[in-house]
Amino acid sequence: MKKRPVSDESLNRIIKYMGIIFLGFGIMLLAIQFSSFWGWILNAIKAVIVPVGLAYLGALIIFPLVKFLEKKGVGPRFFSLGIVFVLSVGLIFSAFYFLTPLIVNEIKNFFTDDFQVIVNYINNDLRDEFILGTDLYDKIFEYVNETNIISETLDAFVPRLIATVTNSLLPLLTAFALLPILLIFYLNDYESISENIRTIIPPRHEKNVAELGSRLNQTVGAYLRGQLILMIALGAVATIVYKLIGLKYYFLFGFLVGVTNIIPYFGMIIAAVPPIIYTFIATSGPGPLLVLGVNVVLQFFEGNIFQPLIMSHQLSIHPIVIIISILFFGSLFGALGVIFASPIAASIRVIYRFFSDLRKEKLRNSLAEATGS
Amino acid sequence: MIKKVRPKIYSKYEINSIMFYGTMILFMPLVLVFTYVFDIEYVLNINSFLFYLMISTLALTIIGSVWLLIKKDQLQRHVKATYMVEFYYLVAITVFGLLGIVVLFDYLGGNRQYIANILILLVAVFVYILLRLGRKFFNFDYRKKK
Numbered sequence: 001m002k003k004r005p006v007s008d009e010s011l012n013r014i015i016k017y018m019g020i021i022f023l024g025f026g027i028m029l030l031a032i033q034f035s036s037f038w039g040w041i042l043n044a045i046k047a048v049i050v051p052v053g054l055a056y057l058g059a060l061i062i063f064p065l066v067k068f069l070e071k072k073g074v075g076p077r078f079f080s081l082g083i084v085f086v087l088s089v090g091l092i093f094s095a096f097y098f099l100t101p102l103i104v105n106e107i108k109n110f111f112t113d114d115f116q117v118i119v120n121y122i123n124n125d126l127r128d129e130f131i132l133g134t135d136l137y138d139k140i141f142e143y144v145n146e147t148n149i150i151s152e153t154l155d156a157f158v159p160r161l162i163a164t165v166t167n168s169l170l171p172l173l174t175a176f177a178l179l180p181i182l183l184i185f186y187l188n189d190y191e192s193i194s195e196n197i198r199t200i201i202p203p204r205h206e207k208n209v210a211e212l213g214s215r216l217n218q219t220v221g222a223y224l225r226g227q228l229i230l231m232i233a234l235g236a237v238a239t240i241v242y243k244l245i246g247l248k249y250y251f252l253f254g255f256l257v258g259v260t261n262i263i264p265y266f267g268m269i270i271a272a273v274p275p276i277i278y279t280f281i282a283t284s285g286p287g288p289l290l291v292l293g294v295n296v297v298l299q300f301f302e303g304n305i306f307q308p309l310i311m312s313h314q315l316s317i318h319p320i321v322i323i324i325s326i327l328f329f330g331s332l333f334g335a336l337g338v339i340f341a342s343p344i345a346a347s348i349r350v351i352y353r354f355f356s357d358l359r360k361e362k363l364r365n366s367l368a369e370a371t372g373s
Numbered sequence: 374m375i376k377k378v379r380p381k382i383y384s385k386y387e388i389n390s391i392m393f394y395g396t397m398i399l400f401m402p403l404v405l406v407f408t409y410v411f412d413i414e415y416v417l418n419i420n421s422f423l424f425y426l427m428i429s430t431l432a433l434t435i436i437g438s439v440w441l442l443i444k445k446d447q448l449q450r451h452v453k454a455t456y457m458v459e460f461y462y463l464v465a466i467t468v469f470g471l472l473g474i475v476v477l478f479d480y481l482g483g484n485r486q487y488i489a490n491i492l493i494l495l496v497a498v499f500v501y502i503l504l505r506l507g508r509k510f511f512n513f514d515y516r517k518k519k
Contacts, residue, residue, distance in 0.1 A: 233465065233468075236407075236410075236469070237468065237469070237472065239410055240406055240409065240410060240469075240472045240476075241472065243409065243410060244472070244475060244476070244479075244488065250410075251410070301468070305464065305468075
């Protein structure tokens with residue numbers, strides 16, 4: 001069979017792409033030489049991006065409420081915004097005011113009542129009940145004692161943890177202090193800010209960029225609102241069920257279910273581990289099998305009822321894609337990457353669909369032109 | 374001629390009625406499920422609390438029914454193709470209401486051993502009711518792929 005020759009057009013395109021790739025590598029190599037300089041700039045950008053990004057995400061949650069009030073005739077903007085703001089702050093404050101003492105109390109009780117029991121269990125009973133045999137347990141124990149692995153790991157880990165916390169505490173506190181102010185100004189001039197951003201875009205692309213921006217806003221907003229409702233609903237259901245089955249520290253474990261549910265699929269598994277371990281060691285209360293069963297049922301309800309109902313149709317991404325994106329973005333951006341993996345995956349899908357729609361429309365238009373002429 | 378079966382679309386009056394009476398049926402369990410978490414039984418006398426809760430439910434049902442009757446004409450003019458948000462609301466209150474029924478069973482002195490059996494039975498009944506209601510009134514078939 002005769003091979004088809006490569007056309008000049010394809011060859012030109014290949015050379016162009018290769019040129020771009022090599023040029024990109026060259027620029028990257030050059031940029032690496034000035035890494036300290038980029039570090040300053042990136043830190044400055046990060047200091048701005050974090051509070052502004054948080055304000056943007058907050059606005060995506062709150063703005064529909066402001067719009068809803070305006071639709072009901074509550075206006076002008078600062079009035080409806082004031083109502084929503086006071087309500088939100090009141091809700092957050094009362095949640096902290098009522099729930100924090102309960103959770104703190106349970107943590108205190110845990111350390112006074114059960115912590116010693118767990119330590120005693122590890123020191124005395126674990127050897128006899130070790131699933132892989134007492135010989136292996138003795139070997140592991142000997143190795144741990146000989147190498148001082150625990151103290152070495154702790155010595156390396158604790159200073160690093162303290163440094164990370166102190167380094168990120170001040171920017172984080174600044175971001176949280178600035179957040180309400182930024183949010184008020186952003187929500188008050190929501191439309192005019194969007195309009196001003198639009199004026200920067202060249203007129204040729206203005207319509208497309210505005211359409212893409214609105215689709216992305218819709219997707220990320222739907223995700224954030226859905227996730228927030230899901231966290232509250234599942235946290236509440238878990239707390240109630242844990243109390244019904246007689247689990248001690250039900251508030252703490254239920255709260256854990258709500259908080260970890262921010263990570264799809266993995267969250268529920270992470271939240272199920274502490275109560276199961278606790279029930280293994282505790283002398284009273286429900287057995288570990290019952291707690292495991294409750295968590296499996298909760299997981300089933302979350303995946304099959306809550307998630308499809310609360311999360312909108314736009315976010316129905318295949319579980320494999322979500323898991324891959326959690327692993328990928330988690331390794332790239334750490335904890336934030338894990339939390340925001342699903343909306344990032346959804347946004348990538350929105351961008352891909354937008355460009356594929358655009359291409360289809362272009363093709364349709366050129367076909368219509370050709371048949372017309 | 375083959376007649377195409379089209380689902381009947383109900384007005385906001387029917388939907389609001391279902392939502393309102395659903396809420397009222399599950400109102401007592403719904404309140405109980407949240408008070409249970411905060412250990413209300415140690416602070417208040419549970420029997421008088423249940424009594425007052427029943428009276429409030431009755432009062433709210435009467436007020437709501439009168440309001441629905443007053444607004445009947447206005448609500449009957451409003452129609453939506455699907456009532457997804459309303460259905461989500463019904464599912465949410467059912468989930469919490471079911472747990473509340475178990476709490477009520479516990480407060481009324483029922484044997485805790487049978488909680489799981491009662492819960493399974495209730496879940497089956499409520500899921501069936503929700504599926505039927507969703508398909509007939511809310512134009513929302515859960516089993517159908519979107």
